Amino acid sequence: MQPLVPVSPVWRRPVSPIVCRFAEGDVDLVVVGAGFQGLSTALHAARAGLSVQVIEAGAIGAGASGVNGGQVIPGLKQDPETLRALLGEAAANRLTGFASRTADVVFDLIAKEKLEVEHQRNGWVQAAHTETALQTAVQRNRQWRAHGADVALLNRAEVELLTGAQGYRGGWIDRRAGVVNPLALVHELARIATDAGADLVLNDAVTSLVRDGHTWRIRTVGGRSIGARKVLVATHACSDSLVPKLARSFVWMNSFQIATEPLPAEFDFILPGGQAVSDSRRILVYYRRSPDGRLVLGGRGPMRAPKTAQDWAHLERALHRLYPMLASMRIEHRWFGRVAMTPDQFPHLHEPEAGLIMAAGCQGRGVGLMLSLGEPVARYLATGDAGCLPLPLTPIRPIPLHRFRRIGVAAYIAWSRLLDGLER
Template sequence: MVAGYQAESVWAERTFAPLASDALKPSEKVDLAIVGGGILGLSSALHAARSGLSVRVLEAAHVGDRASGLNGGQVIPGLKYDPDWLLQHFGEKRGESLARFGASLADGVFDLIQREELDVPVQRAGWIQAAHSEAALRAIEQRATQWIARGVPAKLLSAAEVTRLTGARGYHGGWLDPRGGAIQPLAYTRELARVAVDAGARIAENTRVTALKRENAAWVLKTADGRSLSAKGVIIATNAYADALVPGLARTLLPLHSFQIATAPLSDALLSSILPEGQVVSDSRRIIIYYRKGPNGRLLLGGRGSMSDPADASAWAHLEHALKRLYPALTSVPIEKRWYGRVALTLDHLPHVHEPEPGLLVAAGCQGRGIGLMTGLGPRLVEYFVTRDAELLPFPPTPIRPIPFHAFRNIGIGAAIAWYRLVDMLEK
């Protein structure tokens, strides 16, 4: 992570078999090159290899070292926006397609784990969105009503029901979406890599792509160690770790740090009163807090943190404060794990798909739903690459439009996080 403080995720407690990493050979040629070995890149690689394409995945670090293996593991259905909004803003045809795509995302993850027999711990008791204010509760009621009208057996929750299901204090109510759940994200990412390799994809770890250029009918990718790869098409799956490889891409995204903590294993008495039925929770705050039970009887809690890399454990103090506010009984329970990863948001809170040139595809912007979204988006990108049928893409490709004054983003985002955190605290 950073010099001066060793951050370690709870997911890394598990031992994984070495990945069959395959170093890039000089001047290789493939049908599809994928830059980034996270969930999007690996989902794309698996589908492409199963479709008969030759595939190379180039990962700058190790598979699972970044956001795909460091997130909270919550699998949340839907998109940031609800079905009615999608229909209003995209029209009947595209809006309905987006709503169906969002509705399929959680099922897609759990079905893939079962179908491929992935060695991934799963808990699927549903997702609770808890309202921190009366205004938030009204918005949540509208969301739940829309999904119930679409046949989802969701349930509106009173304040008392939220308290019973979470054991947490201070919520006004919420809703329970049974489609949601949780996985072990590092195991999921590593297992995606394993089955992609078994299907014929080849993965090169510690291989940073430093240049990308169109030459005649192919794309040529240059790596930091001076090697090259020629491909008919390229998928850029770097998300929040986007750099200058695609001009302007990094300046379309707002990179944030998602910080997380894990308690020491809890006693049976505490476990019986905290999330007794195993749901995952995220609340309605502008700077959301999300939590779940983790391995070995721990409670895991996360939220947005400092824009700078942490130097010591105090960088997680805001999460420890939130934990004690929600669960006063945990005040004396030690925090044993602290970690963080980088996530990417977009200004319109929608995932973006770009095709700057034919055969060069980019997808980025998870909005807190990366596991389901990137699992589902990968096959769609591959199908579009093969068929050129734009109807297969859930999100219409848009031009790369850098955010104005992007260089000042850290100052602005840091100030906004502090302000919204204060508003969330005062709001009733």
């Protein structure tokens, strides 16, 4: 997510200093992009003894890692039985096991490293707006319970009690999940990665990656040049032509968010337990309480850059649909950014050339998924053992007619909103 609107004060940075420097001489690993995946990989690689240089085109948290909704949700879009049908039993079990632990990785890291990150782990509610969606929740709950997950079905009254919103048919809760201040988390991840020995430079975009024998030569806008045995490109929705075909293998969309003024005590019935919530619509909305008592709500927005507050009006309508009593509350913060979506709604790992690796596609699970990928990716870069990766390495597959993505996304969103409005 690229914040063309300034990052909201809802997400506050920690005060701990981060030392930025550029390595002298060549290194084992260059990481392009200082988000959750890039910094997590840099941290684990540095602690494994590799020399690491991280290069970030903007500021820490300028991408999706700094401006997302802060929901830490384990699992993937696909449930375990779907993964088994797609991948086979062995690969599905490996991926399901990895995905089930992603929230643990985040919250364990915060605790172990004593990170200065506001967080709460009271679960995630997926609220069903139709009977069809409720039956999907029944199956999802059954499958995850079979894998030992701390999940439960919720009836209409229980969802209303947990959310304070009326109109849902029921849903389910995943108690492994939680919420974090994402901007603080990515800043603290940068701090501990540099403390571990990784070098970091900001505001200097990589312009070229050229393979010279067994070495990759990396050059930047600022005139820097460095060689590396391995390169991780962790740019996601901000990817450009640095890696051929990568940016055409997914579609980026804009995710918009709003935050109310702090809610008075009379509205304490809204999300009283601090859970994160997403609904079951095709064009879903997600929401949570911020540490200072605001209601923060997000969802899809237009692909163009916003010009006025009216560009966030669809989120205000969703807010008032859920909570009519908040109609008089001021919207104090509005922001947006990019997210990368793959056609199959599946995260992908690629290695188009030896020593050049990248991941794409978070599908609303980015905080836990990308931070958790850091350790196995670092291990693979250090050892070359692909068996430690939770996902298979696959070729980059450009989307046909990718140049027409804006028209396609606009049509998809319009059609999905029409179906969402018709369903009961």
